[in-house]
Amino acid sequence: MRAACATLLVLATVGCAPVPSGAGGGPPARVVSLAPSLTEIVWALGAGERLVGVCAQCDYPPAVAALPRVGGYLAPSVEAVIGVRPDLVVVVPSPGNREAVRALERVGVRVLVVHDRTLDDLRASVRALAGALGLTAAGERLVADVDHGLAAVHARVAGLPARRVLLVVGHSPLVVAGAGTLQDELLTIAGGTNVAADAGQAWPQVAPELVVARAPEVIVDAAMGTEAGGHDLFAGLTTVPAVRDGRVVALRGDALFRAGPRVVEAAEALVRAIHPEAGG
Amino acid sequence: MRASYLTRRRLLATVVALLAALLVSIAATSLVGPVHASLRRALGPGGPSTPDYVIIVRTRLPRVLLGAVVGGSLSAAGAALQALLQNPLAEPHLLGVSSGAAVAGMVALIAGADPVSPLVPAAAFAGALGTMALVYLAARAHGRTTPHAILLVGVVCNAIAAAAIMLVNAIASYAQARGVLFWIMGALSTQSYALVALVAVYALAGLGWLVAHAQSLNLFAAGDEGAQQLGVDVEGARRSVFVAASLLVAAAVSVSGMIGFVGLIVPHLLRLVLGPDQRLLLPASFLGGAVFLVWADAAARTALGPAELPVGVVTALVGGPFFVFLLRRRLARTLP
């Protein structure tokens, strides 16, 4: 299922190469962002006042709450987007928005498609957005800020042994972060080793017994819902070091799931979970 | 060639054989999983403190047992519904009850309940019961129901529920929407023997209730009037079977999401082998469905290496082609 989604994502991108602005003249002044991560990037580039529409899931920074909503992250509304007369739409490919992107391009709206699955995606999308917005220098500064921030976080755990970590994103079924994900990268930066990195999928569904066999030292529970759920799920796995030593840590918030400027915050939160002794 | 009628001996022999197959399946699949665990180490000295013990006794066995109960419930409900509605395509999720459970469970999830907390199954169960009452009342006119009306109302309820799920997905956050979709797709996952025992007692009571109406279900084959003329209180029997089947489905869906095809395939297969007599078919479907789902879940656990497949994917991949095979066989037999 997840593999199929990933395939669709890749397929969706093929048909959606960015189209140069036909409107001509200066950088776009009216921008629509169709992904929470891209909204955060546009804001961090200092172009927040150019946003004229965002997706329903865009919730950061809090100021975007006042902006018009133009449909969901997975299924934007073509009419609503056109209605705010954007001269640039930025979007992350998904199976649900492929047709919408095509429709926007057909009516001559400039659409910029970028990815948001890894740190490299983040750097590339920051530069692409900055270029499109005529803020190339701000883009380079933002990339450098993020890289410096991550390097500083990593420096705090540099002397410490890497801990074996399981990063949980769903409880029933049990879904965890695998290799090739932003979360896997952040986990490594925060001084962890992902015990599910060999599962062969980005978001593998695993049996609880795999948790027992892999014996993680820390379980980071980033699933939505109450903390009690994670407790029920792992409490019985008494041979797992994380459970034995009380290192099942709930991590709330969206920063960990967005390839945006807040990845540094997410990495810091992971350090607190994985290496509380590193302080900070 | 099957026997020309159901004797006590054949009933007992079949049930005992299937029960033995179930016990063997439970034992065998408890030793199958994405990681190796040694039963000897688990039961040896210091066993409870070994990972092997935790794997087999705390995670696998409760899951296998839950699979048996859920598979049995769905399959027995499917057999009963096929007879009740006189429709070979009837299956547990057709009644609308599952969608009611899904919508209520989804609302609980969106409201912030964790999928492994008891709140979600409780909400799902309540949703299932509510939908059951709704379907029954909507399908009733002048104190009577027809299989036709029950089917139609069930299908409409499913459509409404599917729309409600899509609606919530459109307005919920991405993470929430994804959580809901995974939960609905179905998974057998529990470490609680108490939950398994609760669902098992409940499922056996439901099965008993159905078996008590097995003869009436047989006589439904003569049509509503035919069944009445053979002494069946058609409306009462229909209500009883509808409620019992719905309760079985409600419990199964509440603890495991919508696992498809078990309730369609297993009764059909057993009907081909054992004949249509519900007095045999109902208990046999329960045991056969339990065996089927226990093995399907073992395949789901192991097929992809450390990662696992949703069990619904396995039942559909095995069940879908098999169903087409059955259909073709039936066509070949009935068409000249």
Place this chain on the structure above:
Amino acid sequence: MTPALEAEGLVFAYDGRRVLDGVSLRVAPGELVGVIGPNGCGKTTLVRLLSGVLMPHAGTVRLAGRPLAGHRRREIARRLAVLPQDPHLDASFTALEVVLMGRAPHLPPLALPRREDVAISRAVLARLGVAALEGRPLDRLSGGERQRVLLGRALVQEPDVLLLDEPTTHLDLRHQAGIYDVVDAIRRERGTAVVSVLHDVSLAAARCDRLVLLAAGRVAGEGPPAAVLTAEALSAAYGVPVTVGWSPEARAPIVLARGRSGV
């Protein structure tokens, strides 16, 4: 003597259209009463009212002197059996399983067939000449074989009253005769009262003790076949010129519709 089955002043309407309008009928133990009449005259509705699957809007049906409405469904099924015109069938049941269903009203709901139930059912299949087919699923039987199996199901109910709704419609002459031969034997042996709806007026004349002619929801004639089957009455009821002859061998009238261009 109490009639085995008695209907008085039956009125029934579908959507306000009266299908039966004051029909009365009685049948004594061992008697065979034939119900004839044109299509749509209410024959099948009458059978459904007599078997209690429909409730009359006015009038009563009495089974052994007690109103049908006061009986439980199982009680009725122990005393009254029906061979329906268009039986619903799950074709995967075997012939013996179908016949055994007729024993259901005599068994507790959870019980499997007892040895005696199987013996009774096999005896009936043998009497109907289909004993060899007991293990065959219904969809492997011919129309005539199926009809006999269904009659078998009604007979093992061991009813006091047997309702037959056009039991021979799809049968050839030999099987038509065979069905009524078995019915006659059962009447003699058990004193079973039989009400049979018939399409074939000549067959009705040959086999029935008495006939009831229905037309437009009312009784247009009742009595011995020779009294009911007059050219005038039949022409009026069926709306077509009719010739009534006489068969000395059958000692019964023979009826032939001439058609409008007639002889």
